[in-house]
Amino acid sequence: MTERAARKRTRSHCKRILIPSAARNYKYTHQDLHGGEKRKLVTAMGVCGPTRLRWGPVVRVLVLQAAWALGGGQVRYSVPEEAKGGTVVGRLAQDLGLEAGEAEARRLRLVAQGRRASVEVSGASGALVVSSRLDREELCGKSAPCALRLEVLLERPLRVFHVEVEVTDINDNAPLFPTATKNLSIAELITMPGSRFPLEGASDADIGANAQLSYTLSPSEHFALDVKSSDENMKSLFLVLTKGLDRESLAEHRLVLTAIDGGRPALTGTVELLVSVLDANDNAPQFNQSVYKVRLPENATEGTLVTQVGATDLDEGINHEFSFSIVSLVPAAKRDIFSIDAQTGEIRLRGPLDFEEVRLYELQIAARDMGVPPLSGHCSVMLEVLDVNDNAPEVWVTSLSVPVPEDASVGTVVALLSVSDRDSGANGRVRCAVWPPAPFGLVATFAGSYSLVLREALDRERVSEYEVEVRAEDGGAPPLRASRGLRVPVSDVNDNAPAFAQAVYTVLARENNAAGAELARLWARDPDEAGNGRVSYSVAEGGAGAGAGAGSGWRPASSYVSVDAESGRLWALRPLDYEELQVLQFEVRAVDAGEPPLCGNATVQLFVVDENDNAPALLPPAGGGPGPWAAGEASASASAPGSLWAWAAWGAPAGQVVAKIRAVDADSGYNAWLRYELWEPRGKGPFRVGLYSGEVSTARALEEADGPRQRLLIVVRDHGEPSRSATATLSVSLVEGAEAALSAAAAAAGASSSGAGVRPAAGAEGGAAAAAAATNVWLVVAICAVSSLFLLAVVLYGASRWAPRAAVLAGPGPATLVCASEVGSWSYSQRQSRSLCVADGAGKSDLMVFSPNCPPPPGPAAENASAEKGPSLSPYSSGTSSFPRNH
Template sequence: MNLLRRDSLGTGQLLRLVLLHTAWEVGSGQVRYSLPEESKHGTFVGRLAQDLGLEVSELVSRMFRMVSKGRGDYFEVNLQSGVLFVNSPVDREEVCGQSPLCAIDLEVIVDKPLRIFHVEVEIQDINDNAPVFSVNEENLSIAESLTLPGSRFPLEGASDADIGTNSLLTYKLSPSEYFTIKVQTNEEQSKSLILVLQQSLDREETPAHRLLLTATDGGKPELTGTVQLVITVLDVNDNAPSFNQSSYKVRLLENTADGSMVIKVNATDSDEGINKDILYTLRGVTQPNVSATFRIDSNTGEIRVNGELDFENTKLHEVRVEATDKGNFPLSGHCSVFVEVLDVNDNAPELTITSHSLPVPEDAPPGTVVALISVSDRDSGDNGKVTCSIPPDLPFQLVSTFKNYHSLVLAEAVDRERVSEYKILVTARDEGAPSLSASSSILVPIADVNDNAPAFPQPVYTVFVKENNRPGAHLLSVSASDPDLRENAFVSYSVVERSVGEQQPVSSYISVHSESGHIYGLQPFDYEELQVLQFQVRAVDADSGYNAWLRYEVQEARAAGPFRVGVYSGEISTTRALEESDGPSQRLVILVKDHGEPALSATATVSLSLVESPQAVKWDSRQRVGSERPLVDMNVSLVIAICSVSGLFVLVIVVYVGLRCHPGPEVMCGPGKATVVCSSEVGSWSYSQRQSRNLCVGEGTAKNDLMVFSPNCSNWAEKIGTVKEQELAPNSSGQVSFMNLFYIYYVFKYFEI
């Protein structure tokens, strides 16, 4: 008989045992058997008759009978053998549940004499029940990333109908790096099953975890129960949209139409729901004109041309695209789209005249650079290669100098008199398809040089003059032409000096006006003395150039009084009739300068004396750089010397005063010294050269013509021709100007007449 464990008995069960023990002691005793549950029919329990002290043979006669107390007919007694056996299997869990002590009470009754026996059959637990979970599949939801490692999630444990060791359960979780199982016992000795998170979950990596939880009891053999744990990982917006490429490269022609699709970008988001919905925008553009050149569809990611592409402005566009999800806390991803613009021949070449040397002198040698031309084309490659050309049959050519620079040079000699200017059309053409071109005109004037001599229309002029002609009478006029321009075409006339008759110079007979070509007789001709006068006029152009142009002015304009000087002629004249208030003398300082760079100048001092009656005055002429030569004394006999080409200056003055002031008082000039001033070249005065002149003028004369000039000693004929003097013709009053007489005087003195 198995003993009961006192620690597993409840209060009621203990009381029952006490009563049974007492009945056993008082009555016929008590028998206790032990039987594993689920024993089969006929299983031997014990020798009941023998254990009760009853004879087997008397069981029938004494009316042996066994009564079960409401537990069903689980047991039977064989009356022939007195053995207690199992009539039907006993399920302990059905009979006693989770009670730690499970026994079936039997009462055995016999008559003659009447006796009652108490029999107890303890039903022993066997491990016939496996652990059982309440559900076959348990679902859990855990948020990704936000749930920290160590987080605990309670689970419903398994149950086992067995007791004791057979009901002691252990749990095991299928292998997982994310979860583990712990059994926690609280203060009340209650056990709870806990699922522990070992590391953060990533829904995008594993959206759901399926784990098998196994419960194992302590029986022999062990029995197990399982439950499927389905752990769903809840999405958190922890993933930014990402493009399948970090950068894209696209090529487009610069004439691509507005609205044309450039590229379609695609970004994906590993999240779900609104966390994976994406909007596309253009962000962080590196060039300010990108937003004006491209646009993007916010839903599809299609990038299209928005406006015009211009290769010449921007050859490469970098467009940054941003993809943003629609989560509560939006995340973004980025990519770059590089759009290379391909050149199209849409720009014509450009011509620029960067410098030029115009006009071109007609004596310029071949190879002279006329202009520097730069060409450019904003296109690239063959579209930007430019060739330049000019029309053929021109005395010019284009020479390539450096890259896109060309020099327009003179290819052959030019003649201004033949072609005065050239209009050159320069054409620049690129090598694109189709080719584009641009043209620019250059007007090249040809500058004149003095390469043509003056020419007379006829080589010989014949004129008939009556003898005893009036002095200063006009004989004839000659005219020469020069095909050159401006100063190169200015012609001055002079007489080629030679001796006539008794070694008299021809200039004592005639005079030619340097500008007009008018020829005048200086004295009355005498047929008995001279029947034919032959002389030669040679015309000279102004080949000294611009630097030889002279300008005259009074150095002290306020001190000029009633006198003035011709700006270009150098002629000193009166501005009004002379009066006593003008004083007995005047002193003028005449300044002459050329037009060179730098300008050179010289000065001359002219002293004028006013006399009331004919008297001798002294004429004194000095020059610091010239040599002094004595002048012949001038007296009354000089009047005759004028007719015979006399060189006496005093007689000239007397004649001049007589003709000019007739019948006024006569002015006479006394003897004195005169110096002929010579310059090596016209216009070559140095800064230190000065001249001084002393003149005498009759009181009350109405003279308004007076000029002083200096002939060139080395080439007097040519240089005299460049001086602008008054005509030798008489003025309106029939008088010869003092300037003309002065001119004759210097000519005579130069030849020592």
């Protein structure tokens, strides 16, 4: 035998099965029976003879792998019906590529779609086994193939696989006739050979080859069986008379009709045909059509006319009269849903049609005459049921993974759903959508299977829970809809930092407050929940430079204030001193308890409000005068050492300035605004003191009757509540004019050009020539100094006019008071400020402007008015009064 012939013979004995490329390198050896030569056949898979038995398990595994690779992730198994519980359908875990023990660790489980599953997954081995009785006829009826669609779920991570288990049919149902005995009546002689009598066929609950029936009739010389196939699943049986009957020879014929299915081994069913030979009537009714074909929609109502059959009988008389009846119906279980009018032949519905149950009905109609014996004619009515959209889609949630963290990435699978529709064609095609369309969407994973996935980023602070509705709509007209609601909560992550209500907090605190006093309460909002939204507070940074009274250096804010970590209350750690600290600026930090923690900051500006806790202090005379000032509440007599003294000439006119009292207050604002009062002597004394200037001047012309010396007690008070004061004692010596001039010259020589603490009286009329000469020298010096100052003032005025600044309004009008902020202390415009130099004391640029009135004309009258009513304060008045403010 040639090699080509051997190959041809081998191919005739082998079965070819396509396998994946990974298995195409397998080689199988086949022994040529005739040539005795071993040949290696390299095929996709060729197995025959003993080799097939040896490689059977390998072939099954490779076929499963090929099905898995070609099916795009779908595993298919088959199991025969009536398999015992525990029968292994397939090694599911191994076919899914899982390692040993991984199936149980990842909770491999099945989810059936719409029907009870009769298989389960063995937890230890991961094998798919039969759990309960499998009856293909009960599961699928006559539908083929019968497949259980399952979803296999794996957790950590969540994955879904689709498994189809096909339940294969076994020949477990024998053919079954409607009745055990069938009676037939055939008239003798007039029934000609070749006459046909319809018989009801048997039904078999199996499918495929197991339901393919063949019929045999017991041997008879008068009868034969004629089988016609109107459809691949339906056969029409007729009993054919092959030889004329003779009732006198044999009045009754008993025949056995046997139905044999195509199973192995084959099962049979029988019916006994009892043929009675009658005499007389020799013409049977004849129908107009042998087959009536009708189409009705499945929603046809009860009483709908299916069709009307008609027949004729050539006989006369009673043999001509006939009636209609339904002889048989396939399927037999639906016999009651049709009725026929015996006289008119109208066939009507008596029950509902269901396309999903039965799609084709075959009715055998008989027309039986009234002859003796009666004769019958037969026809078939083929009713095709048309599908209508009478089944709404069904939606199942097979898996739901909630809650979803708000930082979940786009594409995260939230739920798995299954959708089905019992209708067919366009009526069974289902479209799915999710509402609202954001932030979730649907992704089709397999026919009828969807995944609900995340389409947009989530924000729990905006929406903490979603009510999602999955809507299904079929393609019918009109379409039917179904929906399934899902509740998807969102879990929190720490994605929001604490935020203060204000970026800057302004806090007012009076000085000398008690340690531990609450200054303010801060609050930061964190929209996260639980620990992610729990906020703690702390002082982050900030501080202030220490004042002169407390030593130099910088102190942190934590040495002055503290914040409660839970409530955000701001406490004072110690009493505050305005003279040491006016403004304290620092930051407060709010930190949440999330992982990692997030924080927010706010700036706190703490303003210390001044209290009147400092009494006025008298300044020493400028240039180291002849004696110290008396400070505090104590006073000294004119003769005591260290008392303030001055000279005044007899006959000096009223308004002559004798001396100037200088004092300063460490407080600020009203608490540092000083006024001067003359306590002694009271009444009409020869001297008076300026209320705000502190200048001691003559109230009238001095006389010898006033005595050689006057002792004045002057009280300096501030405007605080309550006010504080200091007293000064001034001794004024009354001398002759020449002596007063010499004393003034001596005092001027000892004083600096910045001004004297005591202003002696001017020279009196008729002074001595020597004193006048000395005075002239000093007058020249004074004129030069004044001229220089005037020139400097003109230059400064011109520079200020050309400098870029805001306009300053001046003129008569009401008093104006400017408050810088809610701190409560006075503030003054730098454009209206004037520096007040008092001897060697530090200059202060803060002035309080009360009235922009124009200065009064010079003269004694103006001086008297100023002394009585107080100075009229104006930024353009030479007699501007001010009170110092400590910085």
